[in-house]
Amino acid sequence: MIRKTRLFTPGPTPLLPAAQFAMAAADIHHRTVEFRALYQRVLDQLKEFVGTRQDVLLMACSGTGAMEASVSNLTSPGDRVLVLSAGKFGERWRDIAKAFGCQVDVVNAPYGETFLLDDVRNALKPDTRAVLMQATETSTGVRHDVEGVAELLKESKSGALLVVDAITGLGTTHLDVDGWGVDVIIGGSQKAVMIPPGLAYLSLSDRAWAAVETSKSPRYYFDLRKERKNAQKGESSYTPAVALVAALGASLDFIASQGGGDLAAGRKALVENAETCAAMTRAAVEALGLKLFAPESPAAAATAVYAPEGLDSGVIVKDLKTRFAAIVTNGQGEMKGKIFRIAHIGLFDYMDTIALIGALEQVAASTLKIPGFEFGKALAAAQNVYAERTGAKKPVAEGALAAR
Amino acid sequence: MIRKTRLFTPGPTPLLPAAQFAMAAADIHHRTVEFRALYQRVLDQLKEFVGTRQDVLLMACSGTGAMEASVSNLTSPGDRVLVLSAGKFGERWRDIAKAFGCQVDVVNAPYGETFLLDDVRNALKPDTRAVLMQATETSTGVRHDVEGVAELLKESKSGALLVVDAITGLGTTHLDVDGWGVDVIIGGSQKAVMIPPGLAYLSLSDRAWAAVETSKSPRYYFDLRKERKNAQKGESSYTPAVALVAALGASLDFIASQGGGDLAAGRKALVENAETCAAMTRAAVEALGLKLFAPESPAAAATAVYAPEGLDSGVIVKDLKTRFAAIVTNGQGEMKGKIFRIAHIGLFDYMDTIALIGALEQVAASTLKIPGFEFGKALAAAQNVYAERTGAKKPVAEGALAAR
Numbered sequence: 001m002i003r004k005t006r007l008f009t010p011g012p013t014p015l016l017p018a019a020q021f022a023m024a025a026a027d028i029h030h031r032t033v034e035f036r037a038l039y040q041r042v043l044d045q046l047k048e049f050v051g052t053r054q055d056v057l058l059m060a061c062s063g064t065g066a067m068e069a070s071v072s073n074l075t076s077p078g079d080r081v082l083v084l085s086a087g088k089f090g091e092r093w094r095d096i097a098k099a100f101g102c103q104v105d106v107v108n109a110p111y112g113e114t115f116l117l118d119d120v121r122n123a124l125k126p127d128t129r130a131v132l133m134q135a136t137e138t139s140t141g142v143r144h145d146v147e148g149v150a151e152l153l154k155e156s157k158s159g160a161l162l163v164v165d166a167i168t169g170l171g172t173t174h175l176d177v178d179g180w181g182v183d184v185i186i187g188g189s190q191k192a193v194m195i196p197p198g199l200a201y202l203s204l205s206d207r208a209w210a211a212v213e214t215s216k217s218p219r220y221y222f223d224l225r226k227e228r229k230n231a232q233k234g235e236s237s238y239t240p241a242v243a244l245v246a247a248l249g250a251s252l253d254f255i256a257s258q259g260g261g262d263l264a265a266g267r268k269a270l271v272e273n274a275e276t277c278a279a280m281t282r283a284a285v286e287a288l289g290l291k292l293f294a295p296e297s298p299a300a301a302a303t304a305v306y307a308p309e310g311l312d313s314g315v316i317v318k319d320l321k322t323r324f325a326a327i328v329t330n331g332q333g334e335m336k337g338k339i340f341r342i343a344h345i346g347l348f349d350y351m352d353t354i355a356l357i358g359a360l361e362q363v364a365a366s367t368l369k370i371p372g373f374e375f376g377k378a379l380a381a382a383q384n385v386y387a388e389r390t391g392a393k394k395p396v397a398e399g400a401l402a403a404r
Numbered sequence: 405m406i407r408k409t410r411l412f413t414p415g416p417t418p419l420l421p422a423a424q425f426a427m428a429a430a431d432i433h434h435r436t437v438e439f440r441a442l443y444q445r446v447l448d449q450l451k452e453f454v455g456t457r458q459d460v461l462l463m464a465c466s467g468t469g470a471m472e473a474s475v476s477n478l479t480s481p482g483d484r485v486l487v488l489s490a491g492k493f494g495e496r497w498r499d500i501a502k503a504f505g506c507q508v509d510v511v512n513a514p515y516g517e518t519f520l521l522d523d524v525r526n527a528l529k530p531d532t533r534a535v536l537m538q539a540t541e542t543s544t545g546v547r548h549d550v551e552g553v554a555e556l557l558k559e560s561k562s563g564a565l566l567v568v569d570a571i572t573g574l575g576t577t578h579l580d581v582d583g584w585g586v587d588v589i590i591g592g593s594q595k596a597v598m599i600p601p602g603l604a605y606l607s608l609s610d611r612a613w614a615a616v617e618t619s620k621s622p623r624y625y626f627d628l629r630k631e632r633k634n635a636q637k638g639e640s641s642y643t644p645a646v647a648l649v650a651a652l653g654a655s656l657d658f659i660a661s662q663g664g665g666d667l668a669a670g671r672k673a674l675v676e677n678a679e680t681c682a683a684m685t686r687a688a689v690e691a692l693g694l695k696l697f698a699p700e701s702p703a704a705a706a707t708a709v710y711a712p713e714g715l716d717s718g719v720i721v722k723d724l725k726t727r728f729a730a731i732v733t734n735g736q737g738e739m740k741g742k743i744f745r746i747a748h749i750g751l752f753d754y755m756d757t758i759a760l761i762g763a764l765e766q767v768a769a770s771t772l773k774i775p776g777f778e779f780g781k782a783l784a785a786a787q788n789v790y791a792e793r794t795g796a797k798k799p800v801a802e803g804a805l806a807a808r
Contacts, residue, residue, distance in 0.1 A: 001677045001794070002662065002753040024428065258406065273405045324755060349406040351728060354762035354783075355755035361787055362754075375787035379758075380780025383765055387779070390405070 003325035008356055010138045010168055010302040010329065010343035016194040022250035023195070026243040035242065036234035042245055043231055045252040046201055048263035049193075050170065050185060052177045054203040057227045058248075060241040063167040063188035066200035068096050069222035070163045070184045071132075074208060076216035077101030079129040082160065084115050084149070088139035088332045089165060093132040100217050111335055112304070114144050114297045117152055124153075128160040129211075130183075135169025139332040141304030141341055142294045143173055150180040161208055167191055167200075171255075171270040172301040172345050183208040192270055193255070194346045195247040270346070274300040276389050277344035277353045280382035284357040287381035289370045293339045302343040304331070308368055313340040316360075319367055324359040350386060357382050407729035412760055414542045414572055414706040414733065414747035420598040426654035427599070430647040439646065440638035446649055447635055449656040450605055452667035453597070454574065454589060456581045458607040461631045462652075464645040467571040467592035470604035472500050473626035474567045474588045475536075478612060480620035481505030483533040486564065488519050488553070492543035492736045493569060497536040504621050515739055516708070518548050518701040521556055528557075532564040533615070534587075539573025543736040545708030545745055546698045547577055554584040565612055571595055571604075575659075575674040576705040576749050587612040596674055597659070598750045599651040674750070678704040680793050681748035681757045684786035688761040691785035693774050697743045706747040708735070712772055717744040720764075723771055728763040754790060761786050 007014050028035050039058075046056040059065060075081060081102045083093045086109035097104045107123045109115040120131075131153065136143050146169075150162055161183040166175060170185070171192025177185045182205070189199035204212065204224065212224055221238065230237050252263065258273075259265025278300040282292060285305050293304035307313035313330055317340050320326040331339040342356060361378050364370055411418050432439050443462075450460040463469060479485060485506045487497045490513035501508045511527045513519040524535075535557065540547050550573075554566055565587040570579060574589070575596025581589045586609070593603035608616070608628065616628055625642065634641050656667065662677075663669025682704040686696060689709050697708035711717035717734055721744050724730040735743040746760060765782050768774055 001680055002674075002751060004751070004753050004755070006755065270406075276405055324753075326755065347406060347408070349408050349729075350766075351408070351410065351730065351759035351763060355759040358758035358762075358783065358787065359755060362791065365787075365791060374784070375791070376780035376784025379762065379783040379787075380778070383762065383769075383779035383783075387766065387769060 003323075005325040006327065006352065008326055008328045008342050008348075010191075010341065010345055011188065012190040012197055013192070013194060013343060013346040014348065015196065016251045016254055016347055018254055019195045019247035019250040023243040023247040026246035028242060028246070030236070030240050030242050038249055039236065039240065039245060040234035042249045042252065043234075045249070045256070045263060047203070049252055049255065049267055050177060050187065050201070050203055051175065051264055051267065052185070052203045054178070054205060055228055055231055056201050056203045057224060057231055058199060058201045058236070058240070058245070059222070059227065060198060060236075060238070061200050061222075062197055063165070063186060063200045064092065065222065066186045066188070066202045067092065067165055069202065069219070069224055070186065071096050071100050071102070072217040072219040072222055073212045073215055073224045074130055074161055074163065074184070075100060075102050076214070078103065080105065080125055080127050081130045081132055082107065082120070082123055082128050084120060084131065084133040084144065085109070086114055086140060086142055086144070087111055087134075087137040089134050089137055093165070097132065111140050112142065112293045114142050117145065117148050120149060121152055121156060124156060124158050124160065128158060130161040130163050132163045133165070135164050135166040135173055135175060136299035136301040138168045138299075138302055140294055140335065141299050141302045143297050143299040146175060146182065147180050150182060154181060161211060168299070168301040168345055171267055172274040172299065174271055177203070178205075181205070189244060189248060192346045193248060194251045195244060198241045198244045199248060271300065273348070274344040276350075276386065277348050278303055279389060280353050280385045281342055281344065281357065283381040283385045284360070284378035287378040288360070288364050288368070288373075293335075301345050302341045304339045304341045306339055307337075308370065311368065312337045315367060316340050316363055319363045320359055323362065326356055326359050354379065354382060407727075409729040410731065410756065410759075412730055412732045412746050412752075414595075414745065414749055415592065416594040416601055417596070417598060417747060417750040418752065419600065420655045420658055420751055422658055423599045423651035423655040427647040427651040430650035432646060432650070434640070434644050434646050442653060443640065443644065443649060444638035446653045446656065447638075449653070449660070449667060451607070453656060453659065453671055454581060454591065454605070454607055455579065455668055455671065456589070456607045458582070458609060459632055459635055460605050460607045461628060461635055462603060462605045462640070462644070462649070463626070463631065464602060464640075464642070465604050466601055467569070467590060467604045468496065469626065470590045470592070470606045471496065471569055473606065473623070473628055474590065475500050475504050475506070476621040476623040476626055477616045477619055477628045478534055478565055478567065478588070479504060479506050480618070482507065484509065484529055484531050485534045485536055486511065486524070486527055486532050488524060488535065488537040488548065489513070490518055490544060490546055490548070491515055491538075491541040493538050493541055497569070501536065515544050516546065516697045518546050521549065521552050524553060525556055525560060528560060528562050528564065532562060534565040534567050536567045537569070539568050539570040539577055539579060540703035540705040542572045542703075542706055544698055544739065545703050545706045547701050547703040550579060550586065551584050554586060558585060565615060572703070572705040572749055575671055576678040576703065578675055581607070582609075585609070593648060593652060596750045597652060598655045599648060602645045602648045603652060675704065677752070678748040680754075680790065681752050682707055683793060684757050684789045685746055685748065685761065687785040687789045688764070688782035691782045692764070692768050692772070692777075697739075705749050706745045708743045708745045710743055712774065715772065716741045719771060720744050720767055723767045724763055727766065730760055730763050758783065758786060
């Protein structure tokens with residue numbers, strides 16, 4: 001049969017067609033009135049999308065570049081930072097901080113879990129300059145408690161800055177950046193904003209900007225002071241990724257349209273969308289008799305699922321790809337071969353979700369050897385979740401018209 | 405939730421992305437070496453796709469234009485033609501033939517059915533110049549017996565030419581144009597070849613070309629003699645729809661890729677693909693307790709389904725559109741409000757089909773008031789059909805590993 005390739009990966013995510021067309025049409029020089037107008041508009045839209053009154057800076061780099069920029073702009077060699085780590089991206093915070101000469105304390109949670117706030121409280125030192133964490137840990141499908149950590153920092157009168165990698169969190173989980181007191185928030189283009197990789201964006205609180213002034217770490221491409229100064233004139237410090245900026249404008253327009261013209265409402269709609277796709281998927285997976293990897297604190301960004309005991313999860317990933325061209329991801333690092341991950345970030349809808357669950361049932365039927373397997377059980381579980389969450393009317397069993 | 409618009413209509417059908425890109429890139433003049441090379445290549449590919457050794461002519465018009473060209477090039481005013489009609493497109497043959505002054509005999513079959521070969525035999529007259537029929541009647545989802553009619557014409561020593569509108573039949577049902585002795589075969593761009601409307605193509609047998617020479621009907625734009633002469637030089641008589649030709653080239657490349665590089669095998673794969681999508685859909689619809697409109701001779705091009713007694717089928721069409729952005733079509737003509745139609749022509753895959761059935765279950769749950777409705781039943785029926793048709797291994801119920 002025909003197989004259309006469909007990404008169910010936590011980045012890159014499926015592209016918005018309107019963004020693809022904008023990207024294709026972006027035959028424009030970056031030091032022109034036209035591009036400045038586009039750039040300024042996109043930066044303004046990003047503020048609304050992120051939900052902050054601060055400037056949002058946009059850079060030609062992957063999300064990791066913006067993570068590095070946070071460390072190199074906020075810390076000096078020898079500064080103490082606390083990394084909250086529960087997976088591969090937590091470990092990346094640790095590695096970046098070490099690369100810039102920080103003293104790194106780490107609160108570790110096992111893969112598949114989130115850390116305890118008490119452990120965070122105990123690990124804070126008087127000289128902790130920054131706490132580095134993820135909003136959602138994509139490698140394990142876990143949501144962390146950003147609000148809880150922010151409150152803890154306030155309560156404990158710690159002066160530590162809260163730096164949040166929300167690369168897969170923005171648009172999949174509720175974040176009140178200014179309200180909670182998040183000092184740095186980081187996003188990436190190939191996630192909820194539905195465009196290809198190549199752009200990262202971040203915004204800093206007033207406290208974070210003050211810290212930038214005192215930081216002695218080396219930085220040039222990622223010098224945020226220079227970037228902010230240019231951004232306020234509608235410029236980027238270095239050559240911007242023009243086509244991706246045009247794509248981002250188109251996708252932010254689309255996200256606004258999902259909120260009736262309002263980007264904050266659009267972001268909220270995106271989060272609810274991801275939550276519904278994730279809830280359908282979790283119900284389906286459990287109906288199949290499979291075990292969720294992160295049942296306690298699941299991220300709507302991605303659902304991580306254990307392969308059945310004795311089966312390499314790569315077999316499921318490969319089966320979905322070769323039989324249905326549905327691309328899901330294996331576990332990362334130590335979880336490779338043990339779990340597989342289905343993403344819900346960005347441009348997924350009900351029909352995508354049902355289709356993936358259907359394909360997963362087919363793989364289950366032929367490969368997973370699940371006792372008592374029956375076609376339709378996982379799909380029915382997802383259908384019920386969808387009907388409940390969307391308030392669709394329930395099946396009518398009596399007083400009904402006969403079907404012809 | 406996000407709703408991606410998806411066409412499940414029998415034309416236009418979903419566009420092939422590679423064809424969209426080719427169309428966007430088609431900034432090329434039509435009287436150049438470059439375009440002639442493209443045009444010649446596409447005409448050659450169309451011969452393989454149609455499966456004929458005759459020239460295939462391509463014209464900037466809808467399928468109806470090629471239907472008119474068949475009548476105006478093969479008949480003279482006063483000629484007797486026999487129209488085999490079982491729906492709106494059969495009626496179109498009648499209307500075109502009348503417009504060109506033919507004496508029109510008609511064999512009618514009720515909507516939802518195909519005609520009896522005996523009725524066709526009885527309706528043939530010694531002076532019947534042409535028999536005009538559809539391969540598949542899209543308005544009712546019925547497949548007609550082209551091979552049977554072709555045999556009948558041979559057996560009965562009728563000199564009538566067999567003219568087949570295969571606009572939705574090519575790529576959804578097996579046709580052996582030269583082998584069966586089809587004299588004219590007609591296709592359209594917005595069908596199995598997965599590009600937008602605007603092109604029609606047709607090929608004529610040697611007998612048909614002989615008839616063209618004696619026809620006295622007026623024709624200019626659709627003069628097939630001129631078109632063939634130009635096509636043999638890699639040209640079109642009038643300005644060709646350049647972007648659509650480029651798109652068609654890309655889509656024929658894709659279809660060939662589905663047949664391991666061979667267009668005849670690719671067309672066969674397309675037919676099997678449509679048949680699997682159609683069989684899944686029929687099983688699902690019946691599991692929902694709905695009645696198929698054309699259970700006896702269903703076309704793989706589209707599945708027509710009765711709305712439950714007392715419910716306007718427009719409600720189902722509207723519900724699928726407003727809730728899921730899934731576009732199916734209402735009945736046409738006298739069947740409007742009574743049936744709805746789900747297409748399987750062209751770029752549909754397993755995942756599209758499962759997704760549409762999922763959406764239909766949701767509509768059934770909230771709107772159709774089907775006694776004993778349960779989520780998952782229709783989906784399971786489709787899943788079983790898919791597993792059987794694709795030879796996927798059956799569920800293993802024993803000796804199985806426990807799911808974690």
